Amino acid sequence: MVNELDGASRSGMEGLMNRIYLDNHASTEVDPRVAQAMAEAGFGNPHSDHAVGWEAAAKIDEARAGIAMLIGANHEEIIFTSGATEANNLAILGMRRKAAEGRNKIIRSAIEHKSVIAACDHLRAEWGFEITVLPVSSEGMVDLDALEAALDERTALCTVGFVNNEIGTIQDVRSIGRLCRDASVPLHTDAVQAPLAADISDLARWCDLISLSSHKMHGPMGVGALFIAGDIQHAIAPIMFGGGQQSSLRPGTLPLQLCVGMGTAAQLCLKNEVWRNNITQTRDAFLDELRALGMQFHLNGPEPGPFRHPGNANISFPGIEADELIGLLQPQLAASSGSACTAGTIEPSYVLTALGLPTDQVRSAVRFGFAMKMDPAKAREAALLVSDAAERCT
Incomplete structure (x- = not known):
């Protein structure tokens, strides 16, 4: 039985390896060096007061x-x-404590991640905050x-995502x-997509709060x-309560292996110019091959360059429904639709809608996300799969 399961497992892995994965804005593959560091992390509760706990805490x-x-x-700020x-x-x-000081306004952009939008909406519904939504250009800037006009003495926070997860726009943070500094307003940025997109080695100089995600930079999920x-830090009210860990800002036992994995992934991203160049070349090879195949498409968001994620290609295909195209690409190629499913209903992407795109262009948008471990030849193969699937769309 063990041998049979092992064989099935190998077969499944081989099938996975033969697929082309272009959904790296959703999640990236764990780097082998990260996996190795996690395997060697050991065990122990980092909050326990004994030798094993001390080693884990270190x-x-x-x-x-x-x-x-x-x-x-x-490091004390993480x-x-x-x-x-x-x-x-x-x-x-x-x-939310800022409301007591008369600061009851939050400023956000029109294209923030849903977790940002939902949190802002909660402040409005439960705490009476006013939400000001900033418009963006046709490129998402x-x-x-x-x-500048919205910032005032009532503003508790401005939150603007550094790199948009749908169209790859890199903001002038x-x-x-x-x-924000001139107006004495804290700035938060969702920088989840940033480690593979830009040099962020001085980001903390410009922002007061920065959100990061391990599995968007070749680290493990769950951290x-x-x-x-x-x-x-004194001004932040916790949203969880417990044993007082992490200065009571986020209590709970820290997952040793996951934290080690994220730390290792961060180090790999620290000097990522080679990664960015590789990702850019792969993305551009994909676009060039689509053009060579005679496909008609529109690249949504900024033109490729310094203000676009090097691995992002959000593409609208005239006359094609994105969901149908993605379905026809299964299981050979993984990509994401430009639409979002809420409570079982397919709705047009609010990000693309905010750019002022017509409905048919929004509904035909597919997001292709490139990362490491793909060469230009594989990207050209992906373009051929897309072309073949597009010809079969009704």
Whole structure:
């Protein structure tokens, strides 16, 4: 029986390896070096007061330092979470104490991740906060004039995602940060997609809160982190309560192996120019092959360059429904639709709608996300699969 199961497992893995995975904005493959570090992490409760616990705590601190180095922060400013959704919630809901000081307004962009939008909506519904939504350009860039006009003495927080997960837009966080600093308003950025997209080694200089996710940068699922600048940690109200771990900002026993994995992944991303160049070449090979095959398409978001994630290709195919195309690509190729399913209903992407795109262009949008471990030849093969599937669409 063991041999039969092993054989089935090998067969399944081989089938998986033969597929082309282009959904790296949703999740990335764990790097072998990360997996090795996790396997060697050992065990023990890092909060226990004995030798095993001390060793585990030291490894947690090392992982925390690796993440801090990635964004130019101090290790004391890194709070581990279960992922970016929790990190976003802690950053935004943590500002609810500000209402007592007369700061009851949150500013966000129109294209934030759903966890950011939902947290803002909760502050409005439960705590009476006012939410100001910033418009974006046809490329997804935040209107800086609108931001400057919205910032005032009632603003508790501004939250703008650094790299958009659908269209790959890279915001001018430095300019946004300057405006917020001038207005004495903390800036939060969801930087989940940033480690593979840009050099973020000085991001903590411009932001007061930064959300990160391990599995978006070749680390394990189930762990994330929130950078909270030391000078505002006292102002953050926790959203969980328990044993007082992590300065009571996020209590609970830390998962040793997951934290070590995220710390290792952060170190691999620290000097990622080679990664970014490789990802750019692969993405561009995919687009060039689509053109060579005579496919008509529109690239949504910014043009390839410094303001677009090097691995992002959000593409609308005229006359084709995205969900049908993705279905025809199964199981050979994994990509994501530009639409979102809420309560069983398919709705147009609010991100693409915010760009001012017509409905048919929104409904035909497919997000292809590139990361490491794919060469241009494989990307060209993916383009051929897309072309073949498009010809079969009704």
